Amino acid sequence: MYVYDQYDQQLLNERVAQFKGQMERYLDGKIPEEEFLPLRLQNGIYVQRYAPMLRVAVPYGAMNSAQVRKLAYVARTYDKGYAHISTRQNVQFNWPALEQCPQILADLAEVQMHAVQTSGNCIRNTTTDEYAGVIAEEIVDPRPYCEIIRQWSTFHPEFAFLPRKFKIAVNSVPNEDRAAITMHDIGINIVKNDAGEIGYRVLVGGGLGRTPILGEEICDFLPEEDLLTYLDATIRVYNQFGRRDNKYKARIKILVKALGVERMRELVEEEFNRIKDGEGKLTQAELERVKQHFVDPAYKALSDEPAALVSAREEHKAFARWLERNVRKHKKAGYAIVTLTLKQLGTPPGDITAEQLDKVADLADQYSFGELRSTHNQNLVLADVEQTELFDLWQTLKSLGMATPTLGLLTDMICCPGGDFCALANAKSIPVAEDIQKRFEDLDYLWDLGEIDLNISGCMNACGHHHIGNIGVLGVDKKGEEFYQVSLGGNSGGNDANGSSLGKILGPSFAREAMPDVIAKILDFYVDQRTDGESFLEVYRRVGHTPFKEAVYGKPD
Amino acid sequence: MANLINTQGLIEDSELTAITLTEWQENKESLTGQKLQLTLNSDETADLIGADATNFQRICIDFPKFADGRGYSAARLLREKYGYTGELRAVGDVLIDQVFFMKRCGFDSYALRDDQIVDDAIAAFSTFTSPYQNDANDQRPLFRRRLN
Numbered sequence: 204m205y206v207y208d209q210y211d212q213q214l215l216n217e218r219v220a221q222f223k224g225q226m227e228r229y230l231d232g233k234i235p236e237e238e239f240l241p242l243r244l245q246n247g248i249y250v251q252r253y254a255p256m257l258r259v260a261v262p263y264g265a266m267n268s269a270q271v272r273k274l275a276y277v278a279r280t281y282d283k284g285y286a287h288i289s290t291r292q293n294v295q296f297n298w299p300a301l302e303q304c305p306q307i308l309a310d311l312a313e314v315q316m317h318a319v320q321t322s323g324n325c326i327r328n329t330t331t332d333e334y335a336g337v338i339a340e341e342i343v344d345p346r347p348y349c350e351i352i353r354q355w356s357t358f359h360p361e362f363a364f365l366p367r368k369f370k371i372a373v374n375s376v377p378n379e380d381r382a383a384i385t386m387h388d389i390g391i392n393i394v395k396n397d398a399g400e401i402g403y404r405v406l407v408g409g410g411l412g413r414t415p416i417l418g419e420e421i422c423d424f425l426p427e428e429d430l431l432t433y434l435d436a437t438i439r440v441y442n443q444f445g446r447r448d449n450k451y452k453a454r455i456k457i458l459v460k461a462l463g464v465e466r467m468r469e470l471v472e473e474e475f476n477r478i479k480d481g482e483g484k485l486t487q488a489e490l491e492r493v494k495q496h497f498v499d500p501a502y503k504a505l506s507d508e509p510a511a512l513v514s515a516r517e518e519h520k521a522f523a524r525w526l527e528r529n530v531r532k533h534k535k536a537g538y539a540i541v542t543l544t545l546k547q548l549g550t551p552p553g554d555i556t557a558e559q560l561d562k563v564a565d566l567a568d569q570y571s572f573g574e575l576r577s578t579h580n581q582n583l584v585l586a587d588v589e590q591t592e593l594f595d596l597w598q599t600l601k602s603l604g605m606a607t608p609t610l611g612l613l614t615d616m617i618c619c620p621g622g623d624f625c626a627l628a629n630a631k632s633i634p635v636a637e638d639i640q641k642r643f644e645d646l647d648y649l650w651d652l653g654e655i656d657l658n659i660s661g662c663m664n665a666c667g668h669h670h671i672g673n674i675g676v677l678g679v680d681k682k683g684e685e686f687y688q689v690s691l692g693g694n695s696g697g698n699d700a701n702g703s704s705l706g707k708i709l710g711p712s713f714a715r716e717a718m719p720d721v722i723a724k725i726l727d728f729y730v731d732q733r734t735d736g737e738s739f740l741e742v743y744r745r746v747g748h749t750p751f752k753e754a755v756y757g758k759p760d
Numbered sequence: 761m762a763n764l765i766n767t768q769g770l771i772e773d774s775e776l777t778a779i780t781l782t783e784w785q786e787n788k789e790s791l792t793g794q795k796l797q798l799t800l801n802s803d804e805t806a807d808l809i810g811a812d813a814t815n816f817q818r819i820c821i822d823f824p825k826f827a828d829g830r831g832y833s834a835a836r837l838l839r840e841k842y843g844y845t846g847e848l849r850a851v852g853d854v855l856i857d858q859v860f861f862m863k864r865c866g867f868d869s870y871a872l873r874d875d876q877i878v879d880d881a882i883a884a885f886s887t888f889t890s891p892y893q894n895d896a897n898d899q900r901p902l903f904r905r906r907l908n
Contacts, residue, residue: 208906210890210902210906213889213890214888214889214890214891214892217887217888217889218888221887221888225857228856228880233877234857238826238855238857241826241827242857324827324829354892354902354903355892355893355901357892358888358891358892358893359892359893360832360860360861360864360865360891360893360895361829361832361833361836361861361864361865362829362832363829363832363861364826364827364828364829364832365829431901439833439836439837442829442830442832442833443805443806443830443833443834444805447828447830477841478840481894481899482894482899482900482901482904483893483894483899483901485903486903486904488903489903492903
């Protein structure tokens with residue numbers, strides 16, 4: 204992974220000093236609340252329902268074991284002993300004291316971690332495929348491009364006060380969208396042209412939230428070295444012409460809709476053509492420098508399906524099940540990609556204790572070259588595990604509660620912190636997730652259902668990505684009471700070549716107690732309708748919305 | 761009266777004929793040749809003045825609220841696209857924690873909001889030693905400056 208040099212470290216140290224000073228001036232009453240707000244937000248600090256929340260950046264989900272141990276230390280020292288993996292691959296602490304945040308950031312800087320631009324109306328953490336660099340399907344490892352974007356966006360002088368937040372995602376797998384790029388302000392698809400040259404297909408104006416919109420293509424092939432100047436040009440157009448009178452209409456998607464993508468393209472290209480051959484253009488030397496940080500680790504020459512693995516799989520049905528569900532094929536023979544699920548019953552999705560973090564850091568050192576990844580499904584990944592070690596690893600993970608073999612299944616839910624923590628939420632989301640987990644605990648049933656994305660958000664800001672769940676649940680407030688609206692048919696494109704879609708609302712909302720029954724009716728109808736292993740999404744797309752609606756609400760008279 | 765500074769400290773203001781964009785557009789001929797100060801509101805983008813920018817001794821860009829970041833792009837475009845080399849002044853809600861960004865976007869004088877502490881603002885100009893991006897003062901991003 205990327206290792207800081209003296210320039211990167213100096214910038215981060217200067218950031219820590221800057222925020223320490225800002226906090227001192229704030230506590231001295233020299234910065235009013237309203238003006239301190241963007242300063243703390245751009246350092247990852249929200250003020251939540253009960254306490255501040257600190258969102259630590261995990262650039263494109265990559266961490267090393269020293270960083271994971273530092274997160275454990277922060278959880279133990281400044282928080283209530285646990286952390287939370289967010290849907291954008293970041294790590295959140297729900298209980299730090301505001302005054303201690305500068306010290307936490309200083310501690311994190313020691314291991315090259317920070318909370319830079321994890322909130323606020325600026326360019327946020329760039330996300331990508333959690334299997335980047337270890338799957339054979341990708342065109343090229345997307346992480347160097349994400350790191351180049353990270354550096355370019357960090358303390359960008361012109362784009363610290365955009366109309367709204369700005370999110371970029373990068374996908375590098377053909378015919379699949381493994382980073383939900385259609386749902387981002389800018390989505391970058393790494394492609395190769397007929398001449399074999401690397402470039403990017405660029406989407407603009409996607410996003411969830413109140414007005415979910417899929418991004419549109421603004422450029423079909425952008426050469427590799429033009430990445431940063433194109434981003435500069437696009438965001439410069441947005442910064443000047445994006446709406447600032449209404450925060451709900453301030454995202455770039457609204458500007459793109461208002462101008463039309465053709466006009467947007469004209470404006471961007473005019474500016475891009477001015478700057479594209481200037482000094483801001485990426486160099487092959489820089490691309491090479493950053494790519495050097497992501498070369499393969501020292502893989503051994505191994506074979507797939509070693510005898511130890513084959514016999515363990517035959518002997519232990521539960522192990523075989525975990526292998527099938529939570530372990531994925533690696534590009535290198537003899538290795539495997541292992542997902543550690545943070546979805547066991549009784550724990551909010553994505554939560555992890557300090558003890559688990561320490562253990563996971565040890566496992567990363569022992570089994571996976573000291574590196575770990577966080578995923579947008581709120582799980583963790585050990586990306587480089589030798590197949591001969593899988594049985595040992597599984598046993599340890601079981602004891603840690605991280606081997607639930609449900610990756611991609613109904614109970615591998617995405618869920619925001621919701622009304623239990625978040626001041627923005629209309630309704631709680633964690634208890635809904637828990638009720639559903641309890642109701643659908645039976646592994647045989649979950650396996651029989653197959654892959655289903657169930658996503659839960661506590662409000663229309665959509666941190667739980669409910670629009671792109673095959674089943675989406677949205678918490679709504681009705682005269683002070685919490686209700687839940689269900690939508691069907693959303694898809695982030697991660698596992699379906701048919702592409703992305705936004706969910707359609709099923710009908711009137713439900714009380715929380717009713718939710719497990721509602722989900723059961725939907726699932727029963729799916730099971731009844733499916734033929735030959737059709738997935739939930741395939742059945743929904745085949746039979747249409749209305750039959751599902753009638754299955755839940757009954758037929759109209 | 762706002763404290764007027766550059767990166768070194770307090771500076772004296774100089775009298776110029778102050779005009780708005782509309783006044784310029786309607787009276788170009790009669791105004792040309794005078795010593796002029798143009799003030800751009802935050803919704804007046806740089807392309808509206810364009811190459812005419814070189815007619816002014818000073819251009820003030822207004823920040824009605826510190827969170828309105830349009831002025832940063834306006835400043836860069838005036839410097840980098842329209843060749844403006846005169847004084848570029850940030851006016852309005854100009855705060856300590858914004859001046860470093862403003863400097864990088866090409867401003868060279870700052871009318872601090874009344875309550876802002878001058879010494880803290882001067883110190884803020886040196887917040888970061890070697891930023892990643894290119895800017896109005898140095899067209900080379902860090903990747904063209906790195907000595908490794």
